[in-house]
Amino acid sequence: MASSPRYQEIADDLRRRLAAGEWPVGSTLPGISELQEEYNVAGLNTIRQAQRLLADEGLLNPVQGRGTFVTALPGPPGDTAALKQALDELRTTLANTQTALGRVLRHLD
Secondary structure (H helix, E strand, C coil): CCCCCHHHHHHHHHHHHHHCCCCCCCCECCCHHHHHHHHCCCCHHHHHHHHHHHHHCCCEEEECCCEEEECCCCCCCCCCHHHHHHHHHHHHHHHHHHHHHHHHHHHHC
C-alpha cells in the first residue's frame, strides 16, 4: 500500500495536535522554519502545503508577514453534527438564492 504524501502526514499530525489543544484558537503556529526542523523536511513548500490543507478546512489562517493563526479546532473523528448543520444552512441559502434568481429572471422577461 502506498504511503501518504509527506505534506498530508504533517497536516494529519498538526490536526491531531490542534485537537489535543496544543495551540488554542487565536494562537500562532510555530514558524515554517521551526516546523521544517521539527518534521525534518528541507522544503518549505511541504509545510506550506500541509498548512494549506488545514486552512482549506477552516482551521488555520496564514497571514503573510505575521504568521499562521489557529481559527478553529477540528471536531472529534466521526462527529458529523457540525457538518450536517453546515450543509443544512448551505441548502437553505442555495434554495433562497435560486428563488431570488427566478424572480430576477421573470422580471427581465
